[in-house]
Amino acid sequence: DAGITQSPRHKVTETGTPVTLRCHQTENHRYMYWYRQDPGHGLRLIHYSYGVKDTDKGEVSDGYSVSRSKTEDFLLTLESATSSQTSVYFCAIQGASEQYFGPGTRLTVT
């Protein structure tokens, strides 16, 4: 494995509540990414980070924010969860060019 953990692995929450997902790496890589995976859409980039406190938006960033206060941790926050954010969320770290994915977090918004 690439030294990536995600927590929690499963979460059920109600519409309108805030949710934070955590990605932790032990590889000291500079670049980290958050993707969501939905049936028929493959994986789509939400946000990425290119260093501590340095982040940028991806393809589907609306409704999400991120933070990176330490090299090893990248947090994804849904400020007010909606049913359309029910998905599986994957974190990835990048080596030279290749990206390695974590085990995922399955989020259900009811």
Added chain:
Amino acid sequence: GENVEQHPSTLSVQEGDSAVIKCTYSDSASNYFPWYKQELGKGPQLIIDIRSNVGEKKDQRIAVTLNKTAKHFSLHITETQPEDSAVYFCAASRPFPGSARQLTFGSGTQLTVLP
């Protein structure tokens, strides 16, 4: 932005036969093309990748070919085994400022290897 199309969406082969999955991309600036294998309940696992300065790359039973002119690339798995059964994703990437990369994924191919 980049658009990646992947075919077929499902593929069944007999054990020992070959499997081919094809992808096309739209952005001529894309220069890195990885392939991922995803088993049920797990994260995608990188199995092979190719850069735009190479036309073909092989790793044991897996090979990838790239045609930059036609903007398509393919995954070839030979001598398939039941453990090859999984969902396979192609992706394309152009470099961001610095060395970050935004991967644009295809929609996936469910490969089933029949014993």
